[in-house]
Amino acid sequence: MKQSHDIKQTINMTPELMARIEELLSHYPADKRKSALLPILHDVQDAHDNWLSIELMDKVAEIIGIQPIEVYEVVTFYTMYNQRPIGKYMFEFCQTSCCATRGVEDLMDYTCNKLGVKVGEPTPDGMFEVRGVECLGACGYAPMMQLGDEFKEHLTKEKIDQLIQDCKDGKINLHYKVNG
Ligand code: FES
Numbered sequence: 001m002k003q004s005h006d007i008k009q010t011i012n013m014t015p016e017l018m019a020r021i022e023e024l025l026s027h028y029p030a031d032k033r034k035s036a037l038l039p040i041l042h043d044v045q046d047a048h049d050n051w052l053s054i055e056l057m058d059k060v061a062e063i064i065g066i067q068p069i070e071v072y073e074v075v076t077f078y079t080m081y082n083q084r085p086i087g088k089y090m091f092e093f094c095q096t097s098c099c100a101t102r103g104v105e106d107l108m109d110y111t112c113n114k115l116g117v118k119v120g121e122p123t124p125d126g127m128f129e130v131r132g133v134e135c136l137g138a139c140g141y142a143p144m145m146q147l148g149d150e151f152k153e154h155l156t157k158e159k160i161d162q163l164i165q166d167c168k169d170g171k172i173n174l175h176y177k178v179n180g
Contacts, residue, residue: 007084009053017047021063033064037074040064041081051082079133087122087129088174089167091145096135098142107143108132110157114164128167148174
């Protein structure tokens with residue numbers, strides 16, 4: 001698989017995006033601008049096909065006035081930030097205890113086999129991807145996953161089949177902006 005440094009990302013800091021960043025920065029004192037980093041990264045990622053290249057992270061550091069390493073630390077820590085282009089429909093299965101004991105690994109295998117991919121690799125058409133994440137705080141509804149901004153709970157193979165079909169039919173709304 002291509003690494004993020006092999007992939008060029010077009011950086012487009014539109015006036016609207018810059019205005020939003022300035023608005024977020026205005027919530028904090030001048031010497032605490034870093035406090036706005038997480039929401040800024042969300043908005044910058046949303047505006048850039050849902051991923052953050054090194055160049056884009058450097059740009060964010062420059063705008064906020066912090067060191068690039070301070071941005072890399074955050075982006076590499078949280079799974080909601082993507083360091084490479086990801087599948088349009090990202091099936092994020094919780095792999096923590098409750099979901100694990102309720103068979104999430106089987107469901108992940110089933111989904112990967114059905115899509116013909118491995119965990120962490122998008123389908124060739126860029127439509128789907130599967131990844132495992134830590135507890136999403138919906139343990140009572142295990143096994144569960146996040147798809148876009150929604151939780152999909154009490155998952156079964158039949159529900160996975162239906163969700164894949166719903167994605168293909170364009171019935172799943174994603175919060176983030178993606179290609180196509
Ligand atoms: S263990 Fe899966 S949501 Fe908490």
